[in-house]
Amino acid sequence: MAIRKLATYENTLLAVLFLTFGFVFFDRLALSFLFPFMAQELHLSNRHLGMLSSVLALMWAVSGAFMGAYSDRRGVRKPYLIAAVLLFSLFSALSGMVTGFVSLLVFRAAMGLAEGPVLPLSQSLMVEASAPHRRGLNMGLLHGSAAGLLGAVVGPPVLVGLAGAYGWRTAFYVSCLPGLLIAWLIWRHVREAPAQRHGRAEAAPRADGPGASPLAVLRQRNILLCVLISCVFLTWFVIIISFAPTYLVSVKHYSPGTMSAVMSCLGVAWVVWGFAVPAISDRVGRRPAMVGFSLLAALCPLAFIYVDSPVALGAAVLLSYTGLGCFTLFMATIPAETVSRGAMATALGLIMGVGELVGGFVSPTVAGFASDRFGLPVAMWMSAIGALVAGVLSLGLVETAPARTRAPDIGVDIPSPL
Template identity: 65%
Template sequence: MRIGYENKLLAILSLSFGFVFFDRLALSFLFPLVSTELKLTNAHLGVLSSALSLTWALSGATLGAWSDKRASRKPVLILVVIAFSVLSSLSGLVSGFLSLLLFRALMGVAKGPALPISQSLLAEASTPARRGLNMGIVNGSAPGLLGAVIGPPVLVWLATTHGWRTAFLVSIVPGIMIAILIALFVKDSRSRSSYGNAGHAAHQSRPSWATLLKNRNVALCVVIACFYLTWFVTIISFAPTFLIQYRHFSPQTMSCIMSMLGFAWVGWGFIVPGISDRIGRKPAMVIFSLIAAVCPLLMVYVPNANTMAPLILLTYTGLGCFTLFMATIPAESANPRAIATALGLIMGVGELVGGFLSPTIAGFAADHYGMPVVMWISAAGALVPALLSCFLRETAPVRISHQSVRPMANVD
């Protein structure tokens, strides 16, 4: 019974968080078309990415902690899925930069709690031997499949045949369907385990942000997130425009290369956490972060698209690391009653620094020093986490004694 629900929850949360990134990345893929009509620049793209990351950061940190105080997180997850779907659809009605900025910022508010709530539900429902793999599928593979594999060709086809506004408008449909699935099939185990008759005591003993930051792994993951979000947001925001304007690839070639990022995202998204279940979280973080630092530089120096595509497939490994520092390691390190708080804190600070500040800086740097500078900024964003990961405490059950593994809540 437990395994059956674990798999069902994994499938639903994968769809949910995958669609979060389908919406988030849509503007990056459509920006070459949007910018022509609305007369936007690279700096505008950086500000739009930064605005979503800022509100995502603040919402994830605050609403993630708030969800830990509630007896049930399920209604909150349903609400945020509906909200970001509606706001994404409304992006198709904008008339200029300011209205687009408003909707992107509001989308960040709606999306912020999605990851902390989803991963806290999954951490409680997962068997220890599958925890890293399950979290990797939700945090890495699902967003890669829906956001970066299916997203580019579908969005570019819709935009070129029906207009970019239509591509945004139809996004409300899958979001409503996912909200219905959550309502029908997701259970909130904490309402029976962590809460129950001891609900008030659980609330009183929940650690604060300051207490969580005294945990070395949580503190390191916060810093790692700042740099890794720089790697991810910079490359994913600017790569489509870089490939078209700087490398002079066609929109179709660009979408194929971005799909390679997506295929790598899907594969490495579960391969890296799965490997970490066997060799440990720490060595996996170091090895695959070093590989990820190479990926953005390939876009600058590889001479043609045919050579670039397979190399990107092999080196875009960082999204698998995201699962480890943003979900698995803190979930295995923090107090069980504060998992969503810890995950929200890591994601929030990471989005604030790496997601909000970095794209704006990269956009202005690109306008002043040329587009290749954004890829160098992205590369640095993966190299620093490789070094910081050397100081993590190992948390993988296979690498530590059974007595030292913090027990996770079970789902009947």
């Protein structure tokens, strides 16, 4: 009976957090899909697009790293997660009221501050509730598939359709509504967890235990490598997702509808690979999965350059957009299996924060300036190099998959509902 209750809560939590993080990416990617509609009215260029993506990533980095460490010290996740969902929904809607680049920059920065804590808080809750044999799959569904389904499959047709029918401002306004429902679901169904699960206490006190500094956590080899991988893999991701819609319209001369269809193929690949890569890693190991799928992901941005047919490009994207499954591994699963529970959100926030700072903040700005001077293909080459370097760095990871090691379970007991 107790095991059944734990499994039921595990599935319920997965469903709620799936919606939560998926909606984060619905809002985050909205600007990329709506940019072709906004650019002329607001006098925006590729440089502005890169800066808008960068400032949001910078705020993700700051708030994610800070709140990850703060929640570990307080031992609290749920109220911060509810507040984050409500705030980023509000600021996303306010993006529809902008009158120029500066005001849009301010609202996107505020939205980034609110969104940053969602990933480390959500993944910490999910790890604590997951059985060891489902850890990779659960985190893949939450981190990869949720963002892909709601952000990149549902997002393009919904946002482009609303923008075409009612204007891009209305598309931003409507984007805030699901946040209210999601905040209620978190309040109703998510609960905090104590420091044990299945009656098994955590291992003996460790240097990276509760209250550990980010520097102490960073001394672990896997954490340092995951931070470096995050920097280059976020370069791959943010450049593709920020510049691909504009690239398809302005360079490939696709119609908005065709662009939306290709981007939806990217979203389908995101969903499939988002859970397939972590699930495969549960069997073959984290390191082999990271190496192989990172190198495959490097081909995706090159497809945007060299494949002209929309149908062929869609197929190429489906086969090569594997990186978001890798994201689950280096940004959540591997660090969660490396550090103690008391330092988990600190590690996740650090990896996400530094990665967003370099790959999410610096890279798209550089890509935007370079694209205005040398053309948009240079941005896609930057993206490909990022995934290639991630594959090389992954060779140094220490294996953590329970099926490939004898690592102890790190889970915790889940309290019964009030």
